[in-house]
Amino acid sequence: MSDGTDNQADRFSKARSERASALLEDYTELIADLTEEHGEARLVDIARAMGIAHPTAAKAVSRLKREGLATSRPYRGVFLTEAGEAMAEKARIRHALVFDLLLAVGVPKEAAELDAEGIEHHVSDETLAAFEAFLKKG
Template identity: 45%
Template sequence: MNRPPTKSVKAYPLPLKGNPGRTREEHSQETALDYAELIAELISTTGAARVTELARRLGVTHVTVNRTIQRLQRGGLVRTRPYHSILLTGAGWKLSEESRRRHEIVVGFLKSIGIPDAVARSDAEGMEHHVSKKTLAAFVKHLKRRGLHKPSR
């Protein structure tokens, strides 16, 4: 009776999402980047990356951090010893630097269009993983045009 117009929809050439659904790996990689960046920051600023501090900064319990760190270790990004600071491997450092660069560009860009520092940092946190290379390049270009490269900090 009130059957939807199935037939007429059949051959629609509607575009697929540019982002074909974050596959498992992609999403997992976002977490890895966040952790790597934060671990690097903690080591730089405090000399150690500790589970409790990571948990506090990420807003999760230490249990979640612990399990994630184990996964990162399986992936070769960090090394750990029980009850000691988390250490980044070469690959981990590389990743953290890529992430940091990207993060700073996004923050700098948001601030350049008048967004307050705190908001810019907060928003960038989630946005940065969804900014393509082309868009990142556009951000950089925008910053350069305004003589704001490198950002603030």
């Protein structure tokens, strides 16, 4: 008989994994935005936009490169790979859908933007499909 700790450990493990994925999604989305706006994403711009120190941004970019999501060249910016671009686009779509749903149920715009930033990373595909169906009915 289980005392529930196995399920709890699984939930905590899943939550840690989701937080790590959320961070990667945030970075890829930001790099895509910076590249669209400036033609490249420089580390200094990434650090400024994320509100972090330059070395922290460099560490994050190193992880993106290890994961095959980004590339960089000396004295140039950071660029997303095809996989990084796909991750950024998926994050944008999820964010927009959650944001639109929050607005539809009466959440003020500023709160919806802030809340969508967190919810987008933790909502299941099934729930997103339900959000989309609800919005199409309205």
